Amino acid sequence: MIVRQTPNALKIFFTLRGSIIPKIYPQILLVTLLSTLITIVQHEFPLSFPSYSTAPFTLLGVALSLFLGFRNNASYQRWWEARGLWGQLVYDARSLTRQLLSFIDEDDETGRDTQRSMIHLTIAFTHAVRHRLRGTSPWEDVERFVEPIHHASMRQTQNLPDYLMRLMGKKLGDSRRQCLSSEQMIQNMDERLTSMTIVLAACERIHNTPLPFAYMLLVHRTTYLYCFMLPFGLVSSLGWATPLICAVIAYTFFGLDVLSEELEEPFGLAANQLPLTALSRTIEINLLEALGETDLPPDIAPKNGYLE
Template sequence: MTVEKPSWLQVALQIRGSVVPAIFPRLSLCTGLGLIVSIVHYYGYDLPQQIFASVISNVAYNLVLGLLMVFRTNTAYSRYWEGRQIWGNIIINSLNLGRKIRVLVAENEPIVQESKAAAIKLLSAFSIATKLHLRRMPVNKELETLLTPSQYLELKDAKNPPLKIALWIGNYLKQQQIQNRLTTFELVEMNAKLDNMVEGFIGCDRILTTPIPPAYTIYLKRVLLIYCLILPLQLVANLNWWTAPIVAIISFILLGVEEIGNQIENPFGIEPNDLPVDEICHKLVKNLEDVITTDLPSLTNS
């Protein structure tokens, strides 16, 4: 089955996922100012065009604006990409740990299979709890089907649900080792996977709680605002009534790039340009369900 990709033109014109709705008020302001400047110029009123034109054409000013825009975009994208890598590591370690629990924990009692399934569900719960924690959302019904009633109630009162779930998983593994269902070497190896999951959670939380320094953000917005407000005064002498459309195009480019940085610097939200964390967690839940339900072939000596 082939997935039909949208055409280049469809992607270029689509609204969902674009920054147009976010920047539209600012874009309208700049365009309206361009129109006002054109009207004032048309009726022959003097405008301080030369003074403002020298500001915008100044190499230092343009260099500062360019460097700030590049810094803003690169910093935001590095946070976005790091967040995706961290979530990839959480998924890899969750699947590997689930596989090891399913295969390596010895089933010498009937109840063991049920406890294994419950432990593997905790791996799914860890990813969903991490997603909710990063979005500053409370424990909800997404977790209810993956936990026992007592666990669900306890988790609702926990200050750090992902860490609480990690403690439950670690305790399960230790109990299996005490009951001789895991060797010490297997316990160490599986705990390493759990440690990597917790490190991933901490890494995502670090991205979320370490914003770009406000001084950079404020300064960029001020420089960009000055540029967009002065731009019509520089262009009106040569463009006349074309000033507003040209200002709209240039403002769209600059404001759009700046807004992209705003939207992707926190990649764990629910906006179209954020990471598809919901889909990532849903796929992990389905894969771990397969780990639980897949029948393992019996191992016999040939």
């Protein structure tokens, strides 16, 4: 995710970090070259292209704008829902830790071990959710928080976060049977586990259910057709200004198209996607600090205005 102050009026035209220009410059260049070629032909041979009315291009541009606007709204809604889910995960992890430290009987070693094990599993769950959504290897971040006895079975599971949640449920059940806390508090802590499971399921739903391909294909085709036909309709009235105007319009339409694709999948590593690594590290630091540990990992700092 991009983390920077709003650029001033001068820098805003030259800022590339987080911009979609690196992804769409081939399309912009192609439209500009096509517009330039058409303008040259029109200048050398004035009767090559008849004078078209701009009304069809205006109507098509309005329709395309509506399509792109709807798709960007849908993509942003997915992005914002994903951010809200990770905010809920931060809340649940902190709340569960507070309940474990406050209401699990720590007068004996069993209670203290239960507190530490549950909190470590909560940290492991957070890292496992991030890696599952990004399709990366979780073992370096997860295994250090899980008891070695579970490593072999953990590597065989199809859904690592769900496996860790089941371990946490068993730990909570053992606490109930050992009377380490009251029935009411065990139920409250189980509600936190349920809420974390809901976060996992909702994130998987967003990750596994993209916007309909047919709609994306329609927007792609219409954008290309509109930008490639536009110079023919403008050259007779705009003359040498046609390449510039077409380039600006291509930047707008292709940019909105690509930006919606980037926001559609909010869990990746692109510049405008969510900083899941930083959020996971925040949860890890908060929970280890609650356990009284002093050897804490550092916060994830932005690099060149980018927070991973």
